[in-house]
Amino acid sequence: MAASAPFPAGATLGDAGEFGLIEAFTRLFEQGEHVLVGPGDDAAVLRVRTGHVVVSTDLMVEGRHFRREWASAEDVGHRAAAQNISDINAMGGRAGSLTVGLAAPADLEAQWALDFARGFADECALVGASVVGGDLTRADEIVIAVTVLGACTVSPVLRSGARPGDVLALHGRQGWAAGGLAVLGRGFRSPRVLVEAYRRPAPPYDAGPAAAEAGATSMIDVSDGLLAEAGHLASASGVAIDVRRGAFEVPEPLHAVGAALGADPLGFVLGGGDDHALLATFDPADVPEGWDVVGEVTEPADGAVGAVTVDGAPYDGPTGWTHF
Secondary structure, eight states: OOOOSSSSSBBHHHHHOHHHHHHHHHHHHHOTTEEEBBBBBBSOOOOOSSSSSEEEEEEEBBTTTTTTTOOOOOHHHHHHHHHHHHHHHHHEEEEEEEEEEEOOOSSBBBBHHHHHHHHHHHHHHHOOOOOEEEEEEEEESOOOEEEEEEEESOOOOOSSSTTTTTTEEEEEEHHHHHHHHHHHHHHOOOHHHHHHHHHHHHHHHHHHHHHHHHHHSSEEEEEEEEEHHHHHHHHHHOOOEEEEEGGOOOOOOHHHHHHHHEEEETHHHHHOOOEEEEEEEEEEEGOOOTEEEEEEEEEGGGOTTOEEEETTTTOSSOOOOOOE
């Protein structure tokens, strides 16, 4: 999408004003044919033809979910859109419409907000989704609130359908964003491929609907850590899950970061989030192409519903991130 400069260089959000910003944002957000009424009214109006409507909401808070010195405004826009679109993907659906709320200090440069909107719109364009509205307000720090609506053409895949005898499978890049975050946290910018993976995730947007069509029994996106998400599947399904350490090929950049930081590189894969890979369970005969089997679903031993083990034993490394 071509860059635009509707405000003088150095203009702040306070200089631009709410309505000036809304007008500038609206020019960035292209509308799909399913949008009957887009930005500019009290609410958007969408056309829904078939299937199930699926909805998800996420927040991003500066200092907790992103830092401006680590990622550009466009990167933050890509990340904010990706984490929401990925939630629809994890249900086996496709995102169609998003709203975005931005709260920010009045002295934030307007160009930062425009670059954020451009990155957000570009990520939405990857799946043909439209930004149909939102809100702006003043705050002491940047807070981003996104709601996404999508549709499933088959029954949505929930977290609660895994069965003993199913296999656990992974689709997408995993552990790269965690490696990049670890690097940035130490003040470095390399390996660059990991830093870029943290700045701009690459969720496998086509894999969710394909998994639903193939008969996935449960599914979740890996936003907070692979073992943590496996635990969510196991708890919701009333089962246990065992993950196989040898099923993962740890890429060379993670080995390099592990060696530099004195950390087990597999820990980035098992405990890292923000790549938004998909984790799902299948009947062993139904695993689609492109999915890697990384574990099994079992009966919980001694009533330990929700237990997740690695090679049959408790894992003593990082298992995921928490928000409180």
